[in-house]
Amino acid sequence: MKQAAHIIGLLSMITTSVDKVHEAYEDVLTALSRELKAKLKTLEILGCLAVVTFFGASNSDETEQAMKLLWDFINPEPVHSIERKDSPAILSAAISAWTFLLSTIDGWRLSHKTWKGAISYFSDLLDNNDKLVCTAACEALALIFETKCLEKFSAETKDSPHEGDTSSRIHSNKELQDNIIKQLRSRIETSNESIPSQDPNTGFNSASDALNFLEDVKCINTHVTIGGQKLTLSTWSQMIQLKFMKHFLGKDGFTKHMMENENFHNVFDFIPKRRNRSGKTLYVPEREEVSIRFFQPPVPRHQDCSLLPFVSREEKQLEKKMTMSPNSCLSKARTQLLRKQRQLLSKEREIDCFDYADEFR
Known part of the structure; x- marks a missing residue:
């Protein structure tokens, strides 16, 4: 009873x-x-x-x-x-x-x-x-x-x-x-x-x-x-x-x-932080981002002195090539960041598996 x-x-x-x-x-x-x-x-x-x-x-x-x-x-x-x-x-x-x-x-x-x-x-x-x-x-x-x-x-x-x-x-x-x-x-x-x-x-x-x-x-x-x-x-x-x-x-x-x-x-009202019992620590950054900067010549303005800039066809193609192309530096950096995040997640799961295995051993 x-x-x-x-x-x-x-x-x-x-x-x-x-x-x-x-x-x-x-x-x-x-x-x-x-x-x-x-x-x-x-x-x-x-x-x-x-x-x-x-x-x-x-x-x-x-x-x-x-x-x-x-x-x-x-x-x-x-x-x-x-x-x-x-x-x-x-x-x-x-x-x-x-x-x-x-x-x-x-x-x-x-x-x-x-x-x-x-x-x-x-x-x-x-x-x-x-x-x-x-x-x-x-x-x-x-x-x-x-x-x-x-x-x-x-x-x-x-x-x-x-x-x-x-x-x-x-x-x-x-x-x-x-x-x-x-x-x-x-x-x-x-x-x-x-x-x-x-x-x-x-x-x-x-x-x-x-x-x-x-x-x-x-x-x-x-x-x-x-x-x-x-x-x-x-x-x-x-x-x-x-x-x-x-x-x-x-x-x-x-x-x-x-x-x-x-x-x-x-x-x-308690939110536990994720931790592992094996003593191993993964140093994961709180925030990561990818950015790119490139030089662009001064843009000429219209003859009527308006604030609207004139962007040539060549400049548009350059911006597209630097930011949207799969072979661009920005795309490659994003791919590297995603790969790194997947590796960290896989490592966390691996540590958790070993922790629970040790617990029930």
Whole structure:
């Protein structure tokens, strides 16, 4: 079951057919809706659900359906309470999957009722003894603030005194943000062991980055090197997406997809430069052209002093011979340039063939 879930996630990543990947989303959602509690207790199932929804959901409503499945598992109602004596890893993975899907939805498209109380729930998790749960809660809170729709995640009801009062609502949001910042800063300063300083899989310092984001209300541009190229992450949503993909694929698998998978190029707006893994370099000029110059005697003007030049028959034949004749210097130079370009292209293909041969050897 674990292998099947992982394979379905991989297939959704590489499939270019919109209809087929959407069909995979519907099948996965149907299968998980039947026995939610039992099946979501597997890391691979959580990753499969998140990845298939990420690539297969056709609109925000379908994405929220998958998020609702995860939320019912993360924060079950008292009647359906789930014991989590030995599953902090599952809880943190479910929160990360929920946050990953939230990163794909604009705040104004979110439901006004489904996520009430999410901020309070994640704030309470900052005091959890497990470092993975703390980190997942930090990331979720930072992303919620990036949506700029805190009223959809707060516990306020319609009868709240802040309802409809813009200035009071802004003040309430600022107060809520300050409280979370104080709580998170205190936790980082007093307990270095509870919240890890750096994620070993991605290299991100999630807790510290989340604190900086909440304090500045903007994501500091972070540069990630992929295949020798720099990818700039300018939003918290992009950082969440990159981190989740790295966890699902592993570092090497993520790099391979970023270099070769068009779906990843579209998601991260990343265009890899063509390179070869053999270490050989072809120095190809960015632009080459062929031109020719030849001397032409001064052209006499008409007796009426007009600007129209008089071109004799001999001069026309000379120009035609120098530029249009197959034996002209210009034609010969063009032929040499085309031959050179064909040789370079053939050499690139030859190097690529040796690279893939070495890879599968």
